[in-house]
Amino acid sequence: MQLYVFTVEPGLARDVVAAGAAGIVVDWENRDKVRRQQGWGTEINRHTPRDLERVRAATGGRVLCRINAHGPWTADEVRAAVARGADEILLPMVRRPEEVDRTLDLVDGRCGLGILVETRDAVERAAELARRPLSRVYVGLNDLRIDRGATDLFTPLVDGTVDRVRAAVDVPFGVAGLTLPGLGTPIPTRLIGAELARVGAAFTFLRRSFIADLAGRDPAVEVPRMHAASAALRARTLEQVRADRDALLAAVGGTPAPLQPA
Template sequence: MMITASPEVAVFIEHHGVARIFLDQEVLGKAERQRDLDTHQAAHSLEEISAVAKVLRQAELMVRLNPLNPHSSEEIVAALDCGAQRLMLPMFTSRREVERFLSLVDGRAPVTFLAETPQALVRLPHWLPMLQAGRDEVHIGLNDLSLGMGLNFLFEPMAGRLLDPAAELLTSTGIRWGVGGIARIGQGELPAETVLGEHVRLGSQWVILSRAFHQGASSAQQLLESLDFPAELGRLREAEAHWRQATPGELLANQQQLARSAFRLGSREVDT
């Protein structure tokens, strides 16, 4: 998945294998929660959603809405009217919220539930049966999850293997799922290739391409000039292929390396 509001960029990355274009309307509480994080915090307009929807031919268009609020029904209708093919609910904590959102959507689109609160992760066995396999999905968000746990580095939940039970449950129930985002190969405080290996070990089925893959580009030419997007995506696919051929022991060794690095980075934040 990749976030972009540029129709030209959306067409370009769709052509090069990005399966889902992600637009974001979440604003309620987000700036306050993530004020110290380098995360996407700009709300996309309905006009931007409509413009991207008109040019896509293969990739799915997903729109993240606000957490449940008195205007959720109107937000759902507006996003669908503008061409959203999938909706995402962030910052929920309970089965009741999942039930309420599904009721409001009323089957008009599949839903991806963004499990990014400690409550949502712990209560996964309670609300997961409400989802429809092959249609609804789960994405585990590491930024807010780590904040909610009082941790200093977003990959610490992954390092502590706190996602293992959720991964096993999601896979066993046939619910498609993914987790977090990823930088370009060779970049990131935690090497992207190490993170990708943990995706393979856990069984994650997608990842969000970070801003390192587009750097705010508004045209295909900028994508080619600034970083050669097709080549970077190819490097990511090569790393994925490597890990898919790895043994369980090699994947576990990679997890242990991720843990050492992530905990060191988290401790560094405490020390400073």
């Protein structure tokens, strides 16, 4: 399981990658985000092009840059991210394939392009979107909840939404987020990790609580513990997979979709 950390602190970026994280995410997405996420308790970063330069200089891991949703500013943001060394650009709030096509044209093969499936439109068009030459696809639960007008963050994990998107994707797929083993609220990170293993996720972004949970701990110890926990979940029996799925359903509530182990 590849682990990606949102941070622009060069020392932390260097340490977590050295400990085994796959890379770092620098987050430029903030246009209209305050209005869109008002009242939802989400985190809004205001990272800068200079932050991307500093992180790129600090680590040999992959550096991903999340830009804003497609708009008149996209060409400038793509140009800035490529110039400052991003290995991949992440396009959030995708709604139409045309947005992805235009961004791919702007990228022009100079780095990878991944998309965030976090709108109803993107979920419905997942198969069409996945036919593009993407570097990765990630289901963003926070914005998908807001776009749906839903209440529970984790419902897409149990109602079949994540499974349907996953079935359409041939490139590295990710969803949700993890923190240190034994922690995580309101859903324990073990149950989230169990779902990532079940659907065959190749990567995840670490939960915003990860940085707080890591305080006072050694990344060289904690990141390998996360990898070991992920490996153990991938080795479960079908009976154990079902038990973990039942535990997640009990924690989230709702009606389960048919179980489809990867």
